Amino acid sequence: MTSHIRLALAASAGACALALGTTAPALAGDSGKAMVSVFHGIPGMTVDVYANGDQLISDFKPGTVTDPQSLAAGTYDIQIFKAGQSPDGTPALEKKVEVPEGGNATVAAHLSAGGDPRLTAFTNDVSRVDAGKSRLTVRHVAAAPAVDVRAGGQPLFNDLTNPKEATTEVDAGTVNTDVVLAGTDTVAIGPADLNLKEGTGNVVYAWGSAEDKNLALATQTFSGLKSAS
Template identity: 45%
Template sequence: MRKTIAAGVVAGFALAAGFVMPAQAISATNADLYVFHGIPDTPVDVYVNGALTLDDFQPGTFAGPVDLPAGDYDIALTAPDAADASAPILEATVTLAANTSYTATANFAEDGTPALNLFTNDIATTNAGEGRLTVRHVAAAPAVDVLAGGTAVISSLANPDQATLNLPVGTVSASVAAAGTTEPVLGPADVPIQDGVLTIAYAWGSLEDETLALATQNITVGHSTPGGVPSGTAGYAAERDAMTQAFWIAGVAFAFAAASVAIVVARRARESKIES
């Protein structure tokens, strides 16, 4: 079984490398759209409303986000050498709502036929010290359990469903097993949970063809303000105030010492002048 981790985030449909934009960049009239290619061994061109948008899009990679006005969009996938979108391999119309983040996926259905899916990304802020993990099943495989440390934390996840967990910041050793079992068919793999970040893990490929793989997408969503912020005479604020006070005292002492030296020097100069 080939167990690979394909991790890629590309800024814009130009496929320039970079970290995904924060979800807060979405406007009140536009939506953010990412695209994930989850069909093994099949590079494609992607057309949106008849215009070539992604050229030679490779399996296991992401593109986006693209800031698009809310509305309906026709997405078509063609062979990489197609002259236009008149003979698509896959085609679907998706509806994008304003102030919402989406990921469109080209992947296998459970029976191994190509499919297009549109997922809504949960970009609500997390609690301080927490991140969010979403797992999406877009592989040609039966329902699965997602295991963390050998224990099922998500059960009977079927294609094309998703499940979301809010977790403390850290690293989760995750694996995927057939529903009701604990023998991994994918993983284990270390999945970092980052503060204020939505991490989306995709199980993609084909169990029968032994091309199952894991791809991860990260979207910064931010976190809520902690319940208490050290202030007054406690925590960092106290350290800051103490440091400020220390510097102030040191400055006064230095100024006083300098003034004293100046007085002594002046007095001695005057006495020397009188003696002479």
């Protein structure tokens, strides 16, 4: 049965809500749980991450994405400190995150198109893919204008803006990709070879800052998605 999940993010001064829907089934045999990953896409900032006062991640470096973790559904007070800073001090960033039952999501700390720190929640599509295929998702979380994503020199996604994503299924194998400024041949990131294995979901994060000339790619892979047919 299709499940619907919601991830609400409430800042300490003001609030914003993000609604997430997914076609993936709830976690079988794991009632009250959800799979959650965290991506760190803010350049030049190594951090420690705390949840409800307990350290969740230490020395979290930019460009890193955690493995999915099974978390109990509920509300978590997420605090981000500069690495090594005492958690008794004032956090660099603090959000309340409601983790709903079922589904799979990644919370990305990144820059907006204008260069401001943001927190965006994405649903990870972990539904089955056809035999011989791989799912490719690109998420624009960089301080940069709209971009086109090319595979083998041919447009794959057009006019992708921060913090949007685009998804398609492609033939499994090695794909040469690059990211160019929308409507041009001006390369912003890449080229890079992606090894897209059969029966996997692959998420590529375009992150960093165009102004600071540190744009980069980070990847996240979900395996075991091959269709039985």
